[in-house]
Amino acid sequence: MTRPLRIGFIPLCDAAALIVAVDKGFVAAEGLDVILVREVSWSNVRDKLNIGLFDAAHLLAPVAIASSLGLGHVRVSIAAPFNLGLNGNAITVSPALHAGIMSEIDGDPFDPMATALALSRVVASRRKSGAEPLTFGMTFPFSTHNYQLRFWMAAGGVDPDEDVRLVVLPPPYMVDSLANGHVDAFCVGAPWNSIAVDLGIGHILHFVADILVRAVEKVLAVRQEWSEKNPELVAALVRAASRAAEFIEQPQNRAEAARILAHPERIGVDAEVIQRTLDGRLKISPDGTMRESGRYLLVGREGAARPDPMQAAWLYAQMVRWGQASFTPEALRTAQAVFRPDLYDAALGRKEKLADASGAIGAFAGPAFDANDIAGHLAAFEIGRRKS
Amino acid sequence: MGESSPKIVIVDESPIRAAILEEGLREAGFTGVVHISEMQSLLSRIYALDPDVILIDLENPSRDVLEQMFQVSRAVRRPIAMFVDQSDAASIQASVDAGVSAYIVDGLKKERIKPILDLCISRFNAFAKLQDELDRTKSALEDRKVIDRAKGILMKLKGLTEDEAYVLLRSTAMREKKKIGEIAQSILTASEMLK
Numbered sequence: 001m002t003r004p005l006r007i008g009f010i011p012l013c014d015a016a017a018l019i020v021a022v023d024k025g026f027v028a029a030e031g032l033d034v035i036l037v038r039e040v041s042w043s044n045v046r047d048k049l050n051i052g053l054f055d056a057a058h059l060l061a062p063v064a065i066a067s068s069l070g071l072g073h074v075r076v077s078i079a080a081p082f083n084l085g086l087n088g089n090a091i092t093v094s095p096a097l098h099a100g101i102m103s104e105i106d107g108d109p110f111d112p113m114a115t116a117l118a119l120s121r122v123v124a125s126r127r128k129s130g131a132e133p134l135t136f137g138m139t140f141p142f143s144t145h146n147y148q149l150r151f152w153m154a155a156g157g158v159d160p161d162e163d164v165r166l167v168v169l170p171p172p173y174m175v176d177s178l179a180n181g182h183v184d185a186f187c188v189g190a191p192w193n194s195i196a197v198d199l200g201i202g203h204i205l206h207f208v209a210d211i212l213v214r215a216v217e218k219v220l221a222v223r224q225e226w227s228e229k230n231p232e233l234v235a236a237l238v239r240a241a242s243r244a245a246e247f248i249e250q251p252q253n254r255a256e257a258a259r260i261l262a263h264p265e266r267i268g269v270d271a272e273v274i275q276r277t278l279d280g281r282l283k284i285s286p287d288g289t290m291r292e293s294g295r296y297l298l299v300g301r302e303g304a305a306r307p308d309p310m311q312a313a314w315l316y317a318q319m320v321r322w323g324q325a326s327f328t329p330e331a332l333r334t335a336q337a338v339f340r341p342d343l344y345d346a347a348l349g350r351k352e353k354l355a356d357a358s359g360a361i362g363a364f365a366g367p368a369f370d371a372n373d374i375a376g377h378l379a380a381f382e383i384g385r386r387k388s
Numbered sequence: 389m390g391e392s393s394p395k396i397v398i399v400d401e402s403p404i405r406a407a408i409l410e411e412g413l414r415e416a417g418f419t420g421v422v423h424i425s426e427m428q429s430l431l432s433r434i435y436a437l438d439p440d441v442i443l444i445d446l447e448n449p450s451r452d453v454l455e456q457m458f459q460v461s462r463a464v465r466r467p468i469a470m471f472v473d474q475s476d477a478a479s480i481q482a483s484v485d486a487g488v489s490a491y492i493v494d495g496l497k498k499e500r501i502k503p504i505l506d507l508c509i510s511r512f513n514a515f516a517k518l519q520d521e522l523d524r525t526k527s528a529l530e531d532r533k534v535i536d537r538a539k540g541i542l543m544k545l546k547g548l549t550e551d552e553a554y555v556l557l558r559s560t561a562m563r564e565k566k567k568i569g570e571i572a573q574s575i576l577t578a579s580e581m582l583k
Contacts, residue, residue, distance in 0.1 A: 041451040043489070051481050072455065074480070140452050167431070168456040170449030182428065 004033035005233065008045045009058035011038055011267040012171065013190035013277040014085035014218045016257060017299055018058050019267075021237075021244035023260045029243075030236035038265060041170060042140045049221060050076040056237060058084060059221035062142040062315045065335045068224075069316075071325055072141065079227040080219035081343035082238050086304040088217050088277070088297035089145055089208040090193040091152070093185040094178055095286075097122070097134065098203040110291075112210045112364045116156025123163050136160075137169040137177055137186035144208075144217055145187040147318040152211050154383040155365035160322075161385060178202055189217070190277035190297065191269050197283050198273070204284035209295035213362025214304075216311040217297075219339075227343065238347035245300025254278050307339035310360040313371035321378050323385030332374065394440035394500065395420040399430065401448060405515045409443070412511045416503065431456065441501065442491040443508055446484065454491055479505060486512040531569035538572035541579050 007022075009015040019036065021027050027034045039045045042060055046067060049057045064078040093101065104121040107114030123134065136153075138145040150160040160166055169177055174192045177183045179201045186192075187208075196202030208215055220241055227234045248257045254275055262271035276282050280296035283289070298304035316335035319325040361369045367380050378386060396418055400406040406423045413421050422437055424430065427450045434442065434457075444451050483489060486509040492501055535557065542553040557575075561568045 040447060040449040043451045043455055044446055047480065047484055047489070051484060053484065141456055168453045170452055172449060173427070 004035045005055040005237075006035050006037055006053065007056045007058070008037045008039045008048055008054040010040075010042065010045060010171070012058075012218075013261065013267065013274055014088045014297065014299070015058045015267070016248050016261055016278070017082075017084050017241045017245040017305070018220065019244075019261055020248055020257055021240040023263075023266070024244060024247065026240040026243045026247075027237070030240045032233070032236050032240065036266075042143075046073065049078075049223065050074060052223070052226075055226065055233075056220060056222045058218055060140060060143050061216045061219050061311070062144060062147070062319070063140065064219055064221045064338050065312055065315055066142040066319070066324075068334055068338050069319075069325060069331055071319065077224035078221050078338055079224040079234075079340050079343065080221050080307055080338050081227070081234055081340045081347065082220040082241050083216050083305050083307055084218040084220055084241070084299070086217060086298040087207070087209045087212075087215055087295055089148060089187055089189050089215075090204045090282075091149065091185060091187045091206045091208075092178070092193045092196050092202040093205045094181075094183075094202060097184045098205065101205070110206070110210060112152050112206055113155060115205060116152055116154075116158065118156075119153055120157040120163075123158055127163075133164050134184045135165040135167060135182065137167055137174055137183040137188070139171055139188060140168060141324070142319070144215060144315075145189075147315065147322070148208050148211055148215065149187045150322060151318070151363065151365070152206070154381065157383070159383050175199065175201070191267070191273045194273050194276055194282060195269070197286060200286040203286070204282060204291070207282075207291075207293050207296050209293055211364055213295065214298075214311070214360060216308070216315070216339075219307070227340075231343075231346075234343055235347035238344055242300065242305060242348055245305050248278060248299050249301045251279070306344050307341050308360060309336035309339045309341070310369070310371055312336045312339040313374070314361050314369050317369070317371075317374045317378060320374065320386060321381065321384040323387055326387045327374060332371070336371070393417065393419045394504075395437065396422070396441045396443065396504065397434060397437055397439040398423045399427075399434075399442060399444040399448060399450065399454075401425055401427070402445065402515075405445065405512070408515050409508060409511045412507050413504070416507055418504065427453075430454075440493050441504055443504075444489050444491070445512075446487045446489055451489060457491070482509050486510075487516065488512045531567075531572070534569055534576060535572045538575040541575055 009018055022034050022036050042063055045057050045059060046063055048054045050067065064080050066072055067076050067078045100122045101115055101118045104118040105114050109115065136149055138149055153160055158164060171188050171192050174186045174188050175196045178186060178196055193204050197204060222234060247253050258271040258275035258278060261267045261274050262269060267274060277297055280294060281290060281292045284291045312335045313332060316332055320327045325331060367377060370377050378384060396413060398406050398409055398421065403425060410421050410423055424433055430450050430453050442454060444454060483505060488508050490505050538557060539550055539553040542548055542556060543550060557568050557571055561571045
């Protein structure tokens with residue numbers, strides 16, 4: 001090897017498989033020399049991957065698709081041969097908004113339809129009293145967080161562009177912004193929801209798994225051109241990440257994985273907080289209420305690591321629904337081609353069965369997703385910004 | 389847009405670097421320069437200033453906030469596009485290397501942007517060099533303190549003069565192929581442990 005590979009990441013728990021692969025020696029065992037570079041913004045990760053300063057990156061799945069479609073930025077084709085995580089986000093609300101939703105709720109507080117309908121009543125009464133619209137923080141225009149928040153509130157009749165404000169906030173600023181009232185709620189990955197709860201300034205209202213059963217979150221991304229020139233490197237990275245994912249998913253290894261991730265140069269927060277995320281056992285309220293979910297963050301188990309083009313199609317459909325992209329069959333094919341189960345299978349020398357179509361997304365509202373009829377699927381949703 | 393000086397906003401939490409850049413831009417005749425160092429409500433500040441060009445350092449997490457300007461939204465008065473288009477791979481490389489990113493309001497001519505970005509890149513590089521020199525001076529000063537203390541220990545334990553203590557440090561460093569500062573540090577560590 002002539003030079004080490006440079007791989008960018010954002011300090012979040014769903015970079016776990018990548019960080020453990022490097023720090024536990026799994027990439028070295030594949031004969032790779034990797035330097036992990038901690039970044040401060042998704043724009044930086046995207047740009048440095050695009051221009052070749054990074055060979056690979058921990059990337060928001062929708063950014064990989066947007067890059068390949070040339071949305072919002074320079075068009076660079078991205079290949080994603082490995083999912084670093086499914087789910088893992090949560091919606092956290094301020095104590096005041098939590099009280100508002102709970103006083104309006106009719107049903108189970110973990111039922112996203114019940115909370116979305118309650119939110120719409122809160123929004124209506126605020127409008128009547130002349131109060132400012134509620135503000136929701138999310139991490140990036142092309143982010144799962146953006147689409148998950150929108151999907152949830154729109155199901156209850158709240159128009160995310162008309163009835164509330166959605167603002168981009170860097171994850172490390174989320175907690176401060178909630179504390180000082182700049183936002184009333186946010187959707188972000190771990191560990192930031194837990195940190196808000198620990199500080200007593202937020203309640204975790206939903207795990208994203210309440211909204212979507214299987215939602216691809218971050219991918220291991222490389223330039224498509226690079227993947228074609230370096231198939232052995234891609235395969236070695238996938239094998240190392242896969243070994244790391246398997247390691248992390250063994251409950252007896254969680255404490256060690258959390259210690260590795262907690263290092264100041266990696267995620268840089270308490271190992272205990274990280275372990276809560278990996279275990280899917282989270283404190284959801286400042287009063288100490290715990291909630292456990294087998295679906296909070298999936299790092300490799302239940303076939304989570306294998307890229308599923310159906311997931312890419314769903315993300316593209318959200319871009320169309322909210323006016324970020326026009327629908328064309330070519331763009332749909334391009335989006336789906338970003339996710340590369342073929343590279344995953346080739347690296348690991350096996351073929352895993354994909355989840356069936358309806359189980360692949362599992363949204364709490366609307367008809368089952370159909371990648372072959374996106375226009376028809378989106379027509380079932382009343383609220384949206386589709387371009388004609 | 390007229391041919392008057394474009395309004396430039398610098399988003400940078402480092403006041404020194406922002407000042408260096410601002411000064412450079414003013415010298416080059418760009419008079420409408422505003423510096424934002426407070427990241428709270430960044431977008432509304434930018435919308436209020438209504439700039440033609442926005443420069444932001446890459447160490448700033450708020451870069452992602454700026455990306456929101458490309459989204460169709462009621463808050464945006466005019467579309468804003470990234471300066472670097474498909475043909476400007478060299479520019480984006482140079483600016484990322486220097487640690488700065490530029491955003492422009494759609495419509496500002498490319499030839500008017502080029503001198504701003506070039507200036508920005510050279511000032512950012514100059515600042516990085518300055519920072520580097522400062523760090524080196526700091527560590528040289530730190531080394532001197534450590535060497536002085538190690539000399540003191542050698543003088544006391546071995547009854548050497550100050551010059552002899554220094555010569556001993558230097559010859560040991562040469563023999564071990566290490567820096568004098570490193571040898572001095574190991575003497576301090578050892579003496580701490582033997583206390």
